[in-house]
Amino acid sequence: MSTLTKPNHIGRKISRIRELRDMKQEALAQALGTNQQAVSAMENSETIDDDKLKEVAKALGVTVEAIKNFSEEGVINYFNTIYDNDFSNSNGAIQSNNCSFNPLDKMMELVDENRKLYERLLEAEKEKNGYLERLFGEK
Structure with a gap:
């Protein structure tokens, strides 16, 4: 056996x-x-x-x-x-999980948000460099 x-x-x-x-x-x-x-x-x-x-x-x-x-x-x-x-739901019927949004649209929103954050960071760096140039220019 x-x-x-x-x-x-x-x-x-x-x-x-x-x-x-x-x-x-x-x-x-x-x-x-x-x-x-x-x-x-x-x-x-x-x-x-x-x-x-x-x-x-x-x-x-x-x-x-x-x-x-x-x-x-x-x-x-x-x-x-x-x-x-x-x-399945309580009746035993198979449920489908359909997205209520387009994943590519969400991704493009994230790309756009990332671009805006980068631009803000770049602007802050420019301000910092301008401040440092003024500071060293006075000395």
Whole structure:
């Protein structure tokens, strides 16, 4: 029987959580103070002692219960729930997010504002230079 079909294969659950966290075995090994081969062996184990499981949970940033109760279906349901909440209204209809402004117009406003600020800075520098010239001219 493969590790994919065993529902309580704790090593496979650790492996999937690690993968979902975009963490390599080497990174988990470093966090646990061991080597990649030990992590590989652990991920192929059906059971792991509770103390080691606590260390792994901490390194992965999850709880021991999250590892024990992990399921692929739960992950899919979690992401489906997020998708449904973000993109559909209470009737289940997909909402579109249309901009109420033209992004290029906004960018051109920023360019114009930047130009005005530059001109003000340039004018202030000219005034400062004129003041310094008058100051040195008097001496």
